[in-house]
Amino acid sequence: MASVEALIEGLQGVGYIASRRIATALYMAVNLQKPILVEGTAGVGKTELALSTAALLGLPLIRMQCYEGLDESKALYEWKYGKQLLYTQILKDRMGEALKDAPDMDAAMDRLHGMGDLFFSEPFLEPRPLMLALREDEGCVLLIDEIDKSDEAFEAFLLEVLSAYQVSVPELGVIKAKTPPIVFLTSNNVRDLGDALKRRCLHLHIPLPDAALEQRIVASRVPGIEAALTQQLVSFVQSLRTLDLRKSPSISETVDWARALILLNAKTLDGDVVRDSLNVLLKFEQDIVAVEPQIVEMIRKPLA
């Protein structure tokens, strides 16, 4: 983490080919201790960046997948209700014995207040991802995946965690992280995030890569692939992206396709191989139908 160059090299060591902009944003996030909001279309390596960072720094990764309806009891903590209720049952039995010999009501109340109140205490607390992340004393990488899928209320709830690295549990008080975790938030832009959240984060938009970068990514992700095939398949994918498709293939699809081609023992691209494996690249029937007639031409005339 000494410099941006060192970071690029380090990430490459764990199999993530980072552009300069990505590495700079990560470098700033670590140095300024701010969360980093990663945007980009599905499959450009947003989640992978967090995983690779955790691997690079040797920190545990705590992952929280957001979805509609996610609330603090699933993200932060929950009381173990069943145990709490059983506890009150036991308490009731014990209470009678303990208070039996109290002379009057006031004395009984005094004695009651004297007993430890365990109902809301750590043993009954079930920590969830955010709490776990704050409790990691050595620091960790916290990945809040697809924050745009969560509700607005949850987003507001995150603000305290993200700016001060602490949470308030009404019954217990404030829990603060000893070592602030490195926080990644990813978003697919399902909805616009609030300004308050954006303000607290560094922003990183990962675009689809150019051909040279994509070739390096494929080479690093799919060991043993031949350079000629890599070049051919990347240029095919790049020209696919220029078409008007419902979902153009992103990096993860390219990598999957490269693996599929290896499985199919393809040495070079030809019409049949591509047609057979096109469903790895394109996820919509209409897209496949639209592309199929052009396959041979696209292989023959790669993008300049």
Place this chain on the structure above:
Amino acid sequence: MQAALEDFFRALRSADVRISPAEAIDAHRTVGVVGFEDRELFKDALCATLAKTKDEVERFDRIFDTFFAREALGTRPPPPPEGDGGGESDPLSGLPPEAAQSELARMLLEGDPAGLAQAMEAAAERAGVAEIRLSTQKSRLTRRLLDEMGLAEIEKIIANARRLDHGAGAERLDAARKGLVAQAQAYVERQHELHAAESGRNLREELLARKALNAEGGIDPVDQAMMQALVKKMAKRLADRYSRRKHTRWKGHLDVRRTLRRSMSYGGMPFDIVFKTRKVDKPSIVAICDVSKSVAAAAQFLLTFLYSLNEVVDRLEAFAFSGRMISVNEVLDEHKVETAILEVLKQIGFQQTDYGKSLEDFCEQHLDQLDRHTTVIFLGDARSNYADPRLDLLATIQKRSRAVIWLNPEPESYWGQGDSVMHRYERFCHVAKPCNTLAQLERIIEDVLRTYIPH
């Protein structure tokens, strides 16, 4: 450097990149970490702190390149003095003595780009060049900038030199002066690009938003595209604000009372744990849009809003009518906004209005869609060509629905004049408002969404 960064923030803000003081502080901390040495690193780091969406990143890149493009200044060295025997000589030779006292003349003739750039920055600050708002201010500000730099002095030196017959020196200085003027013009041009170009567009958009939709001649074709974009922007804003609240049903807190009640059957053992839930009322809107001849100018925009409402509200039933009424839900769902509007207009647009007939159509076929959660929005001018307005049907609609809102593109003073039956319809509406500019439309729809849609 702080001043330069602040200027940079201002340029970014005028390009609609929102930068709060907190982000400005972050940017300063960023600069503290990365320093200025590596331009790429400096740019990327600032970009990560300041630009918060994809669009903003693009604008940031553009502004950064324009703002920090200072190297170009004063790269042309002036021709060395001739006939004095070598480049070692004093560049001020061949000029009257007052030239030696002029700092600017020295810099110009020695070719000191850094000094010149600094002098120009300082002068620009005194002349207030960064305050530029309109392109017409360019020449005046250029002149002021040059005056502040001391151009008058140079001109005097040149005049003196000519008078005292120092022809060669005067020519050299004059050439340098011309170069300086060109640089000053370029500088002001760049400032205009940084600070004013965006605000000029914003001004035009603002005017457009306030322009009456049914004004004489309608919207200028030149503005048409901009108007479409504006409508989309407003729709997006509304969608962002109101689409989020759809699912606020939450679960998580123990409902102690009901849990204890249920545990009775197990002898007080809490097997069955109940959590608090909150039911969310699902809003629904029925929008009925007039697309007849009399509202022709406004029809496009009413439909555009219908379209955006369709994206905002979960349960929107959209209808359009002129002579008869049809449901346009499918058209709105299937097509993009431009084609959807054309399609609707093609199917039913620009015919004779008949409000009575249309209400009849609605009541016959779609009355069952109204219940106590439904808000009915009419968009139309209530000009019924003297046909029976069928007030009884509107009364039925009012009785069955939660609220009836009428948005009329005509100003209130026209209501009830000629064939308009607005005043008679108004009695059955919870809200009846004129709405003939885009800004009004947005405000009213927002009010509607806030007040009449429970969340």
